[in-house]
Amino acid sequence: MKDKLVQLSLHPTQVTGVRKACRMAYRFSKQTELLNLGLAVQQDNIRESNSPHPSIVKLSWVHQDLVHLRPFIRSTVKLFKLADKASCPEILVQEVLAWTGAQSFLTQKVCQLLCEHENFVVAGEEAAVVEQLVENRLIANWQTQVAAEHLQTIHDGLVANSRCDSIWLLRLYQQILQQGEVAVHDSLVQTELLHLGLVAKQENKLKVANRIYQSVFNLNWVEHELGRLRPIIYNTTKLFKLDEKATHPDIVLEQVLLWTNAQPFLTQKVCQLLCEHENFIATGEEATVVEQLVQNHLIANWQTQIAAEHLQAIQESLVKNQFCNPIQLLKLYQQILQYPEFSIQDTPVETELLNLGLVVKQEDKLKVANRIYQSVFNLDWVNQQLERLQPLIQNTIKTFQLHEKANCPEILVQQVLAWTSAQPFLTQKVCQLLCEHESFIVAGEEAAVVEQLVENHLIANWQTQVAAEYLQTIHDSLVANPRCDSIWLLRLYQRILQQEELPVHDSPAQTELLHLGLVVEQENKLKISNRIYQSVFNLNWVDQQLANMLEVPPASTPIMTSHSLFPASIFQVKNLISHPIVLIFRGIWILLAILGFSALCWSFYKNIEVNILFQDGNKLFNQGEYKKAIAKFDKLLNIDSNYYQAWTNRGYALAGLQEYNKMLESCSTATIIEPKAVYAWNCQGEALYNLQQYYEAISAFDTAIALDTKDPIFWINKTESLLALKQVDTALLTIDEAISLLQKMQQANPQQNITKELAIAFSHKGKVLWQKKQYKEALAAFDQALIHDPKYFTALRGRGLALQGLKQYEQAIAQFQQMLNESPLTDTQKAETWYYMGQTYCQLSQFSDGIGALEAALKLKPDYQAAEEAKGKCR
Structure with missing residues (x-):
C-alpha cells in the first residue's frame, strides 16, 4: 500500500489526473439522490444505536449539498482509515452509502470490509469495488456470512415476529417491493416494518430502506417465505371456512385486519361473521362486505349486539375503572382522538389505557388501537360519558361542601375515587372524613390528605374504626x-x-x-x-x-382406604368409608337403660337399616354397579340426611358414571355437614379436577392435606392438578412428599403391601420430570416404578417416552414392542403403544415402519386423531 502511495507522489501528472477524476466524481455526486442518508455524525464518530434494529436518522431523500455531507464523509474516512485505501476516499464512502442508505450497522460493516481490503482502490473503481464486497461478503450466502448477522436479525424479525403476524408483515413488504412505495397509514404492520428498519418513511410514503435489504429480501425470498407460512393462512381460512365464502379468502383476511389491527378477539368475531355470511364474496367485493359486517354487527347498536360483548367490556373498564379515575381516562382518550400525534408521557392513566388495549404505542405516540374502537368510542361517545360522570363529581362536592374545604375540590374528589373506585359506601365515608377535616386543603395537597385520611381512619385498625364498619x-x-x-x-x-x-x-x-x-x-x-x-x-x-x-385437630372419623378416580393412573378403590357396627350395639344397651324401650326400638332399627344400606352401597360400588350403589346411598340419605360418609361415597359412585358436577355437589354436602371430613375434601378435589377447575381442585386437596398431612394420596392428587396447570416445579415437590410418606409407611410396616401405590407415585414423578425435559431422571423414576409393579402400563409407556426424549430411538422401539408382546393390554392401550412406536420410527426416518405402526393404532382405534396427524407428517 505504501509503495503505491509513493509511486503516486513521484508522478505529478498522474496525481493531477487522480485529483481531476475526484473532482469530476464530486460534481457527479451532487446530481445523485442519496439513499436515506442518516448516519448521524458527532465529533467525527459514527453514532451507534443500542437497539437491535438501529434507527435511521434521515437527513433527506433529495439532492444534498456537499457542504452538509463533507463532515460526515470526512469522519467516516478518518474512522476507517480509508485515505490509506483509496485515491478518492470520499467517493468511496458515497458508494458505500448508495448501498447501505446510511444504516449504521451496514455502513460500518462495509467500511470495515474496505479497511480490510488488500488492494488499493484507484479513482473510478470505487463503485465496482464496493459492489463486489457487498455482493460477496454480505448478500451472497448471507445466512452463513459472519459479516451479515444483522441481516439474520432482520430475517428473524420478519418471519418469527412476536408483536405482529409474520404473514401480514411479508405481504406489506411484498407490496412495497412490487410498487416501489406505499402510502403511510400508521397500521401496526407498518409500524413493525419501520421498527425493524427494513423500510423508511419518505414524504409520507414507505420505501425499502436500502439496496442491501432490497437485494437480500427480494421478491423471490418473500414468495418463498410466504409459501412456507401460508399454512397459517390456510388454517385460519379453514377454521372459518373462508375458502367456501370468497374467491380470494386471503384478501378477505387482509380487509379484516385493516379494521381490527390484529386484535385477537375482534379478528375472531369478524371472521365468524364472515363464516355465517350467506352470500359468496366475489373478487373486488372483499372490502365492501367486511365493512358492512363490521358496521352492522359490531359498530351499530354495539351496546346490545351479541357479537360486541368485547366492546361492552371496554366501555365498562373505561367508565368504572378501579385503577384510574374514569374522568381522567376519558379526558386523555379524548385528547388522543383529537390529536392523532399525541406524545407519550408515561403517566399511570396512559398505562391503563394501554392495558385496556384501547390505544397502542407507535413511534413514541399514542394512537387508537384500531378502526373499530375509533368508530365505537368516538368523540361523541366520550363527550356523552364525560357529561354523565362529571355531575357525579359536582354533586359530591355539593353534598359534602368540599368547595369550602379545598382550592380544587374536583381534584379532591378524583383522589377519593382513585382509592374507592366509586364504591358508594367507601366514597361517602372518605368524603365525610374530608368534610370533617379541620385544615383547608391547598392545591397540590389533595393526594396526600386523602391518603392520610384513608390510611388513618379506614385501613389502620379497621376492625375497631367506627368509620370502617x-x-x-x-x-x-x-x-x-x-x-x-x-x-x-x-x-x-x-x-x-x-x-x-x-x-x-x-x-x-x-x-x-x-x-x-x-x-x-x-x-x-x-x-x-x-x-x-x-x-x-x-x-x-x-x-x-x-x-x-x-388449624384443626386430626379427624376422628372412620378411615377410608386411600383412592382416587383420576383417569391417568390412580389407586383402585379397596374400601369406602365404613361405619363400625360394634359402636351401634354398645350405644343401644346404654340408651335402653336410660330411655323407654318403645322409643328406642325405632332408633335401633333405623341404625341397623342405615348401616345395612351403607354396606350394600359400598359393596355395589366395589363391584362397579354405580347406579345401584347410588340408589342405596339415596335410600340411606332419605332416612338420615346428615350421614356425611354416605354423601362422600355417593360422590365417588357418581364419578364412576362420570357425572362430575353431581359428584361435586354430593361431596360438598358432606363437607358442609362435617367440615373435617377429609375424604369428602379429597372427593371435591377429584370432581373439580375432572371439571378442569384445577385451582379449585388444588384448594380442596390442600384442605385435605391440612386435615391429614400423612396421607400420600392427597399429595399425588394435588400433583395431577399442578401438572394440568404446567406448574412442574411445585408438582415435583408434592410428588416427592408423596413418595417419602409411602416409603415411611413401608418402613413402619413391612408387611403392608403398598407396591402398587409406590409404582403410581414413581410414575407420577417420571411424568413430572418428563415434562421438565429431564429425560434421564424421568427414565430412572419410571424404572423405579417398574421395580414395584413390572406390569404397570403407565410406567412402561413412560419408560419408552423417556428413551424417545433421550433420542435412544432403537431402545424406545424395543420398549414399545416388548409391551405389545408381553404385557396384557386393552385395545386402547395397544393403540396408544402402536402410536408411540410409529412416532419413534418416523423420528428415525424409517417411514414405512412408522406408517405401518400408526395404521395398526388406527385399526384398533379408528378415531385416533393424533395417529392420523402423525401419519400425515411421517414422510
Whole structure:
C-alpha cells in the first residue's frame, strides 16, 4: 500500500489526473439522490444505536449539498482509515452509502470490509469495488456470512415476529417491493416494518430502506417465505371456512385486519361473521362486505349486539375503572382522538389505557388501537360519558361542601375515587372524613390528605374504626359465608391478589366474590375492586385467616382406604368409608337403660337399616354397579340426611358414571355437614379436577392435606392438578412428599403391601420430570416404578417416552414392542403403544415402519386423531 502511495507522489501528472477524476466524481455526486442518508455524525464518530434494529436518522431523500455531507464523509474516512485505501476516499464512502442508505450497522460493516481490503482502490473503481464486497461478503450466502448477522436479525424479525403476524408483515413488504412505495397509514404492520428498519418513511410514503435489504429480501425470498407460512393462512381460512365464502379468502383476511389491527378477539368475531355470511364474496367485493359486517354487527347498536360483548367490556373498564379515575381516562382518550400525534408521557392513566388495549404505542405516540374502537368510542361517545360522570363529581362536592374545604375540590374528589373506585359506601365515608377535616386543603395537597385520611381512619385498625364498619361486613362475609365455603372463597381471593387477575369461569366462589363487591369483572378477568380492599384484605390477612381455619385437630372419623378416580393412573378403590357396627350395639344397651324401650326400638332399627344400606352401597360400588350403589346411598340419605360418609361415597359412585358436577355437589354436602371430613375434601378435589377447575381442585386437596398431612394420596392428587396447570416445579415437590410418606409407611410396616401405590407415585414423578425435559431422571423414576409393579402400563409407556426424549430411538422401539408382546393390554392401550412406536420410527426416518405402526393404532382405534396427524407428517 505504501509503495503505491509513493509511486503516486513521484508522478505529478498522474496525481493531477487522480485529483481531476475526484473532482469530476464530486460534481457527479451532487446530481445523485442519496439513499436515506442518516448516519448521524458527532465529533467525527459514527453514532451507534443500542437497539437491535438501529434507527435511521434521515437527513433527506433529495439532492444534498456537499457542504452538509463533507463532515460526515470526512469522519467516516478518518474512522476507517480509508485515505490509506483509496485515491478518492470520499467517493468511496458515497458508494458505500448508495448501498447501505446510511444504516449504521451496514455502513460500518462495509467500511470495515474496505479497511480490510488488500488492494488499493484507484479513482473510478470505487463503485465496482464496493459492489463486489457487498455482493460477496454480505448478500451472497448471507445466512452463513459472519459479516451479515444483522441481516439474520432482520430475517428473524420478519418471519418469527412476536408483536405482529409474520404473514401480514411479508405481504406489506411484498407490496412495497412490487410498487416501489406505499402510502403511510400508521397500521401496526407498518409500524413493525419501520421498527425493524427494513423500510423508511419518505414524504409520507414507505420505501425499502436500502439496496442491501432490497437485494437480500427480494421478491423471490418473500414468495418463498410466504409459501412456507401460508399454512397459517390456510388454517385460519379453514377454521372459518373462508375458502367456501370468497374467491380470494386471503384478501378477505387482509380487509379484516385493516379494521381490527390484529386484535385477537375482534379478528375472531369478524371472521365468524364472515363464516355465517350467506352470500359468496366475489373478487373486488372483499372490502365492501367486511365493512358492512363490521358496521352492522359490531359498530351499530354495539351496546346490545351479541357479537360486541368485547366492546361492552371496554366501555365498562373505561367508565368504572378501579385503577384510574374514569374522568381522567376519558379526558386523555379524548385528547388522543383529537390529536392523532399525541406524545407519550408515561403517566399511570396512559398505562391503563394501554392495558385496556384501547390505544397502542407507535413511534413514541399514542394512537387508537384500531378502526373499530375509533368508530365505537368516538368523540361523541366520550363527550356523552364525560357529561354523565362529571355531575357525579359536582354533586359530591355539593353534598359534602368540599368547595369550602379545598382550592380544587374536583381534584379532591378524583383522589377519593382513585382509592374507592366509586364504591358508594367507601366514597361517602372518605368524603365525610374530608368534610370533617379541620385544615383547608391547598392545591397540590389533595393526594396526600386523602391518603392520610384513608390510611388513618379506614385501613389502620379497621376492625375497631367506627368509620370502617363496612369493611367488617366484608370480613364477616368472607370468613363465615352462608352461601359458599369460606376456604374456597379465601383461596380464590388469595390467587387474585397474587396474580393481580384471574380468568372468569363462573364458579360459585367467583360469583360470591363478585356479589360481595370485593372483586370486579373487567375484560373477562377478575380484579380487586379498589385500593382500600386491597390494603385491608391483603395477602398477610388472607394467610392468617386460612391458617386459623385449617388449624384443626386430626379427624376422628372412620378411615377410608386411600383412592382416587383420576383417569391417568390412580389407586383402585379397596374400601369406602365404613361405619363400625360394634359402636351401634354398645350405644343401644346404654340408651335402653336410660330411655323407654318403645322409643328406642325405632332408633335401633333405623341404625341397623342405615348401616345395612351403607354396606350394600359400598359393596355395589366395589363391584362397579354405580347406579345401584347410588340408589342405596339415596335410600340411606332419605332416612338420615346428615350421614356425611354416605354423601362422600355417593360422590365417588357418581364419578364412576362420570357425572362430575353431581359428584361435586354430593361431596360438598358432606363437607358442609362435617367440615373435617377429609375424604369428602379429597372427593371435591377429584370432581373439580375432572371439571378442569384445577385451582379449585388444588384448594380442596390442600384442605385435605391440612386435615391429614400423612396421607400420600392427597399429595399425588394435588400433583395431577399442578401438572394440568404446567406448574412442574411445585408438582415435583408434592410428588416427592408423596413418595417419602409411602416409603415411611413401608418402613413402619413391612408387611403392608403398598407396591402398587409406590409404582403410581414413581410414575407420577417420571411424568413430572418428563415434562421438565429431564429425560434421564424421568427414565430412572419410571424404572423405579417398574421395580414395584413390572406390569404397570403407565410406567412402561413412560419408560419408552423417556428413551424417545433421550433420542435412544432403537431402545424406545424395543420398549414399545416388548409391551405389545408381553404385557396384557386393552385395545386402547395397544393403540396408544402402536402410536408411540410409529412416532419413534418416523423420528428415525424409517417411514414405512412408522406408517405401518400408526395404521395398526388406527385399526384398533379408528378415531385416533393424533395417529392420523402423525401419519400425515411421517414422510
